[in-house]
Amino acid sequence: MSSETKQILTTDGIPLEVSLKKAEKKNKIKAFLLVAPLLFFLIITYVFPIGDMLFRSVDDKMVTQMLPKTFKAMENWDGQELPDEEVFAAFHEDFIKLVEDKREGKLSTQLNYTKNGFKSIIKKLRRASKKFEEGNYKEQIMAVHKRWADVEYWRAIQRRAPEFTGQKYLKGMDMYVNEEGKIVSVEEDRRIHRVLWLRTLEIAFFVTVFCFLMAYPIAHLLATLPMKYSNLLMICVLLPFWTSLLVRTASWMILLQQQGIVNDFFVGIGLVADDNRPEMMYNKTGSYVAMTQILLPFMVLPLYSVMKTISPSLMRAGKSLGGTPFVAFWKVYFPLTIPGIGAGCLLVFILAIGYYITPALVGGASGTLISNQIAFHMKSTLDWSFASAMGLMLLSGVLVIYWLYNKIVGIDNIKLG
Amino acid sequence: MASKKDFVKFDKVDKSYDGKVLVVKDLQLDIAEGEFITMLGPSGSGKTTCLMMLAGFETPTNGEIYLDGKAISSIPPHKRGIGMVFQNYALFPHMTVYENLAFPLRVRKIPKDEADKKIDKALSMVSLQGFAARMPGQLSGGQQQRVAVARSLVFDPQLVLMDEPLGALDKNLRESMQYEIKHIHESIGVTVVYVTHDQSEALTMSNRIAVFNDGKVQQLSSPDELYEKPVNSFVAEFIGENNTFGGEVSDISGGKCKVKLANAEILANPISVKGKGERTTVSLRPERALINPSIKMDNLHKGKIEEVIYHGDHTRVRINLLGNPEFILKVPNSSSNLDIKLGNEINIGWNSDDARALDPK
Numbered sequence: 001m002s003s004e005t006k007q008i009l010t011t012d013g014i015p016l017e018v019s020l021k022k023a024e025k026k027n028k029i030k031a032f033l034l035v036a037p038l039l040f041f042l043i044i045t046y047v048f049p050i051g052d053m054l055f056r057s058v059d060d061k062m063v064t065q066m067l068p069k070t071f072k073a074m075e076n077w078d079g080q081e082l083p084d085e086e087v088f089a090a091f092h093e094d095f096i097k098l099v100e101d102k103r104e105g106k107l108s109t110q111l112n113y114t115k116n117g118f119k120s121i122i123k124k125l126r127r128a129s130k131k132f133e134e135g136n137y138k139e140q141i142m143a144v145h146k147r148w149a150d151v152e153y154w155r156a157i158q159r160r161a162p163e164f165t166g167q168k169y170l171k172g173m174d175m176y177v178n179e180e181g182k183i184v185s186v187e188e189d190r191r192i193h194r195v196l197w198l199r200t201l202e203i204a205f206f207v208t209v210f211c212f213l214m215a216y217p218i219a220h221l222l223a224t225l226p227m228k229y230s231n232l233l234m235i236c237v238l239l240p241f242w243t244s245l246l247v248r249t250a251s252w253m254i255l256l257q258q259q260g261i262v263n264d265f266f267v268g269i270g271l272v273a274d275d276n277r278p279e280m281m282y283n284k285t286g287s288y289v290a291m292t293q294i295l296l297p298f299m300v301l302p303l304y305s306v307m308k309t310i311s312p313s314l315m316r317a318g319k320s321l322g323g324t325p326f327v328a329f330w331k332v333y334f335p336l337t338i339p340g341i342g343a344g345c346l347l348v349f350i351l352a353i354g355y356y357i358t359p360a361l362v363g364g365a366s367g368t369l370i371s372n373q374i375a376f377h378m379k380s381t382l383d384w385s386f387a388s389a390m391g392l393m394l395l396s397g398v399l400v401i402y403w404l405y406n407k408i409v410g411i412d413n414i415k416l417g
Numbered sequence: 418m419a420s421k422k423d424f425v426k427f428d429k430v431d432k433s434y435d436g437k438v439l440v441v442k443d444l445q446l447d448i449a450e451g452e453f454i455t456m457l458g459p460s461g462s463g464k465t466t467c468l469m470m471l472a473g474f475e476t477p478t479n480g481e482i483y484l485d486g487k488a489i490s491s492i493p494p495h496k497r498g499i500g501m502v503f504q505n506y507a508l509f510p511h512m513t514v515y516e517n518l519a520f521p522l523r524v525r526k527i528p529k530d531e532a533d534k535k536i537d538k539a540l541s542m543v544s545l546q547g548f549a550a551r552m553p554g555q556l557s558g559g560q561q562q563r564v565a566v567a568r569s570l571v572f573d574p575q576l577v578l579m580d581e582p583l584g585a586l587d588k589n590l591r592e593s594m595q596y597e598i599k600h601i602h603e604s605i606g607v608t609v610v611y612v613t614h615d616q617s618e619a620l621t622m623s624n625r626i627a628v629f630n631d632g633k634v635q636q637l638s639s640p641d642e643l644y645e646k647p648v649n650s651f652v653a654e655f656i657g658e659n660n661t662f663g664g665e666v667s668d669i670s671g672g673k674c675k676v677k678l679a680n681a682e683i684l685a686n687p688i689s690v691k692g693k694g695e696r697t698t699v700s701l702r703p704e705r706a707l708i709n710p711s712i713k714m715d716n717l718h719k720g721k722i723e724e725v726i727y728h729g730d731h732t733r734v735r736i737n738l739l740g741n742p743e744f745i746l747k748v749p750n751s752s753s754n755l756d757i758k759l760g761n762e763i764n765i766g767w768n769s770d771d772a773r774a775l776d777p778k
Contacts, residue, residue, distance in 0.1 A: 317507035319494040320472055321521035322572065328495070331520070335511045 050395070057168055057389035063110050063160040066103065067094045073162040079158060082151050085272040088138040091157075092129070099126055115156035121145040168389035173197075193373070193390075200369040203287055203359075204352035211299040211348045212341065218296075219303035219340070224312070241297040249358045252290040256281040256362065280362025290358045295351055299344035306340030342409045351397050370394060423483070424450035424608055425471065425576065426585065430480035432466050432632075439465050441549035442632040445482070448610065450575075453602050455611045455619040458629030459655070467629075468578050468612050473497050484576065493525075500569030500577040500607075504584055506561045508553040514540075514564050515549035522571040539567040542601060559590045566598065570607065579611045595621050600690040616656050620644065628652050644702075649689060650775040653700040660706070660744050662699040663777065666690050673769050679740045684715050684769035689776050692767065703745045708734075708757070714766035720744065722761050738765055 008016040064071065073090035077083045098104040104126055111118035116232065121144065128144045142149040159177065170176055170183060174191040178184050218237065222230050240248060255261050263277045272278060280286060310333065318328030356371040363369070370390060379389040425448035441463040444612055448454050456464035460578040462481045471474040471482060473494030481488050489497060497522045509517050522532040540546050543563035553561055562582060569577050580597075599622045602609050613619055619626050620640040628643065628651075636643060636652045647653035650661070662683065668675040674687040676699055685699045707714070720738035731747050735759055738744040746765070748757060757763075 309508065311505060313503045313505060313507040314509060316472075316474055316494070317501065317503055317509070318520070319474075320497075320499060320501040320578075321568065322495050322498065322524045323520070324495050324524075325493075327524055332509050 021390050050392075053388040057392055058164045058166060060160065060165040061163050064163050065108065066098055066107050066110075067091065067157070067160075070094050070157070074158050074161065077158070079151075079155055082138075083151065083154055085136070085138045087154075088141055090175055092132070092137040092141065095125065095129060099129065111157065111160065114160055115153060117147055118153070118156075118347070121147045121153075164250075168386045169393065171386060172390045172393050193370075196368070196370045196373055199284075199366075200353055201372075202323075203284065203291070203367070203369060204349050204355075206288060207291045207295060207352045208299075208345050208349045210288065211296055212345060214292070215296055215299035215303055216337075216341075219300050219307050219379060222300070222304045223307035223310070237297055237300050239292070240291065243296065245357055248294055249290055249361045251279060252286070252293070252362055256286055256289065281362050282367070282402075284363070284367045286364065287359045287367035287369075288361035290362050291352055291355060294358060295348045298351060299349045302343035302347065303337065303340040306337050310336050338409070342405065346405055349401065353398060353401075354394060421450045423447040424452075424485055425610070426483040427467070428481050428483065430467075430470065430477045430592060432463070432470060432475065433478045439478075440632050441470075441477075442728040444632075444634065445633060446627060446637065448608065450608055451606045453599070453609045453611065453622060453624045455613060455623040455626045456629055457616060457626050457655075459614060460614060463632040464612050464614075464627075464629040464631040465580060468580055468610060470498055472501055472578055473609065489579050498572075498576075500572070500574035500575050502562075502565045502569045502577070502579040502582040504581045506553075506565040506582075506585075507563055508564055508568070510553055512552075513549065514545070514551050514553065514556070517553065517564060517570050518549075518571045521568065525572060527572075529662070535571055535573075540734040542570070542605075543567045558586050559594065562586060564595060570601070570605070574607065576608045576610070579609065581613055582611075583613075583615075591618070592621075598622065620656070628655060630655070646688075647671065647700065647762075647773065647775070650698045650700060650778050653773065653775060654778075658703050658745060660701045660703060660741065661778070662701075662739060662741055664697060664699065666693055666695045666697055666774065668693065674774055676745040676774060681718065681739045683718075683739070683772065685772040685774040686770050688773045690774050697774045697777045698776065699772050701767060701772045703733075703747045705745055706744075706765050708746065708748065709764050710766035715769045716772065717764060717766040719762055720765050722757060722759055722763065725757055725759060736763070736765065737754070 008133070010016050010019050012019075052207070063174050069090035070087060073087040074083065077087060095104065098107055104122060108119045108122040125141065125144050125148070132140050142262075147153050159181075166176060172193055174186050174193045175183055176186060194356075218233070222233055222237070224230075225233065253260075257263070258277045258279060258281075260280075262280065263272075266272045267274050267277065280289070314332050315328050318332040319325060323331065353369075354371050355369060356375060359367055360375070361370045363372070371394070374387045374390045374394070377383045377390070425446075427444045427446040430441060430444040431439055440461075444463075444467065446467075450692075456467060458464045464474060470477050471484075473489070473492065474492055481490055483489065484497065484499075509520065512520070519532055519535045522535060527535070536549070537546070540549060543566055545560060545563050545567065548556065548560065548564075553564065556564065565582065566579075569579075582598075583594050586594060595618055598609075611619075611622065620643075623640055625637060625639055626643050627637045630651050636648050638646075643652065644657050647656060653659050654661075662676065662678055664676040664683075666674050666687070667677040667682065669687055669690070669692060672686070674685050674690060676683050676685050676697060683699065683753060683758040685697075690692045690697045710717070718739055720736040722734055723737050723742060724735035726733040726735075729750075731749050734746040734748055735742075736744045736746060744765075
């Protein structure tokens, strides 16, 4: 740059740069104010709930706050042998306060999550504590039940000391922290979550594949048929899209049940015997069929919007240059539809991985997904922190897939419309 | 050029899309080997349909097309070995220029080193060496056009079809591309069938031009003949500028005819009129009529100057002559000023040979 560059001044004598910035600042504020409502909306409806979920999934303050003195006293305990009198005294003090507030029940529930067997011994302790004499609480508490003399149970209490915990995440992966503080898997016959994660991935993957296989020809027809027919076909694609999800799922229930239309048809054409009707619902088949049909438009629309832009003369060029129709399709047409395939597959996969209503209604026991498990913990066990943890695991799984997709295909290669 | 006269032959070809209207009617057309033939006509005249039938994307409803003596109606496009340049180039946008050119060679399983040589040759033919690694989107319209031409020629087809290839280019580029395509054709001797609706393009490039209208070839001849000797009033009107007089033949004798207009009588060259009393349209090219001719001409009439438009190298003068207010004259600007002023009455003269009495409009 030449050193003689002079500062350009406006007619008022203010440097041009300064007055330009001034003018642009106004525009920037205006622009921000225009997006502010949306930003606010996003924060309230998206950032805040996810933040709350994240917090809830690792929050373990409840026990920490219920037994503050105990945990303070436990700081000096090495955890090898039974804690000394100081800890027992502190625990007694905390416990009496809880009983006064009638909160000891909550403590027992919480501690029971960590180790089975706390419920009864806390009940016993409450009754016994009324008759406790001052001093030598260690002896008195240990006398209530033999488990109170078991160092394992005191270690279990100590494990609840931190305000934050990742144990819900471990539980979501069928793992837990054992007595030695190591992360281990639960026994094989109790690993329900891993099975659910794998099944969720499997069903989402195959639903995506089925959707792709069915949507590609439909989208191609849509893009190439004359307007008259393509409009009709488009309505056929969109009509179910506009129908309530619940209605569509319910209609699949009517179709797929053992005495349903599909089975009647199979019996009618002699494919299966009347007394041997296959079960097509309340298992994986039901989930596959209903989810594929419901998610199909999400694959058709991005594919269609991409195919619409591909000039028919490209296929002609491919053929006139000597390519067979298949070569022309595979080398020319197909690569040009990849942005649409990417968008459609990503959309369907992400929607499928978190699908809830359809698998809940037609999936039965073997066709339910992780989202059903999340709902179960939200509604039935009321273990919200576990539900939050699994929800976040699902979210991060989706983000990983998105990241992988960006690495492989490139996110700017996506075309939704 | 020692060549077959009927390298491509359309034999009584009809084409209808809906079974009601024939877009191509009874087409009979022979194209010689090495010839540059242009199908020229307004849109909807059936020229592109003919090209598509030749390429194999449409099948004739009736009749047969022969390529080098073989009937090709039942051969699919990819087995015809015909190069084609499309209206919007139809370059494969996801492939580099090199890959675009390699496509026809790859599907023919030509070894890579030989293919590379052919691609180099084709690219140098359109002066695009060094562009092999570019994507089509990074090229200008003219460059894309050259790539499309190179791609249609790279596998050495005997026949290349071009469907309005220059339609999307601006005027200057179009003109230089016209010469370029013409030179390529001359240097490699390939047979070219070219479709356009731009008559100046057709006149510049072709050996012969087939003028299409209403599904029929109206006239098939060399550019100069087409311009100088149109056989009907559609061709006369479509190619170049044209002055017309509508009238009735009052006398035919000795290769000349008299045509009676509303208030005068002119001498003309009877082309498609046979006898007295026939309606006719007399066609006269603007440059064939002179103002105040110094030599004797057998038509000489007075007209009034209605409009003078300056065009750089020439001036266009609109004259109200013999009841035709749209009579156009072209006056070269180098010639002495001929008293061309608005409103002046001047003498216009032309030879009866140049005034062609054609079918009535």
